[in-house]
């Protein structure tokens with residue numbers, strides 16, 4: 001067993017794996033969207049670990065008084081950078097002070113127990129403290145902010161094991177002395193610790209990458225369902241919500257079930273672009289999307305399929321309420337346009353669905369026809385389409 005795990009080879013293996021992970025993370029940082037933060041810190045952390053591990057491997061070639069403080073402090077900094085990376089990833093304030101404190105604490109202890117009062121077990125116990133605190137902080141972050149997914153369990157499990165191992169090593173150093181924790185001596189705990197030390201940084205980085213990948217999947221899913229300019233849903237996202245709502249409607253027993261759709265189209269939007277420029281036109285679209293959202297209930301959704309037309313889905317809504325919402329959108333738009341926004345009004349077509357089997361296209365078609373009618377009848381008005389006749393409001 002000990003032949004397989006001679007400390008020198010283990011340490012070199014660890015350095016190699018950290019170097020590979022650093023490159024993988026660096027590549028990920030360049031190719032992942034900028035919203036996924038903290039990956040660069042993990043890449044840097046792995047590089048720092050490489051230098052630290054090489055420092056340990058060089059033991060015997062340089063004086064311990066120089067090598068050990070440097071290698072140990074770098075080890076702490078490497079773990080601290082992982083913490084900062086994860087804090088950035090989860091959008092939490094970065095704990096640079098904590099990292100500085102942990103590194104300073106490690107340096108002071110190392111120097112004291114090497115130069116003033118040389119004691120191997122005391123050094124191990126001392127180092128265990130900042131390492132346990134940093135890893136415990138990582139664990140807390142995953143616990144509070146991680147999504148309950150397999151990647152998170154894997155990542156969190158690794159951090160938990162690492163935290164326990166660090167703490168146990170510190171306690172063993174205090175209670176049993178160097179004989180049990182000195183990795184150059186044979187022993188069960190030393191073998192476990194060595195194997196874990198070799199695998200831990202690279203495995204942790206792998207766990208982080210898995211969590212980042214999961215976040216990337218979510219982000220892309222959300223992007224593919226939303227309009228890049230206004231941030232509201234796009235046609236695809238709208239279709240998904242509609243399908244969900246219509247299924248819910250089908251499950252409802254009462255006869256009065258219905259959902260409504262508003263087709264909101266800005267009037268003479270081309271003029272806004274022509275007079276104020278395309279960028280200002282974009283700003284108007286973003287504001288209008290916000291404004292529409294502000295008059296909706298939580299279950300209502302707004303989408304932009306393109307151009308200057310917005311579609312609003314109002315679940316569990318009858319014609320009367322749909323008209324009231326349309327009226328509120330118009331009022332808000334008129335009020336907002338008196339401020340710093342170019343003057344604009346909207347025509348709105350309203351349609352209602354009561355049969356769950358009908359489908360989105362007929363509903364959109366009717367709202368579109370109503371909208372066309374609103375435009376034809378002079379704009380800045382709301383119209384609805386019903387089977388019997390045109391209703392003008």
Ligand SMILES: Nc1nc2c(ncn2[C@@H]2O[C@H](COP(=O)(O)OP(=O)(O)OP(=O)(O)O)[C@@H](O)[C@H]2O)c(=O)[nH]1
Pocket residue numbers: 229265266267268269270271273277278279280281282285306307308375379
């Ligand atoms: N700024 C901006 N303009 C857009 C965008 N998409 C479409 N447009 C513009 O919206 C205008 C739509 O023009 P029209 O279809 O003639 O409609 P309108 O001028 O609003 O006239 P009516 O709808 O008939 O009242 C065009 O000038 C498009 O270039 C966009 O994303 N940003």
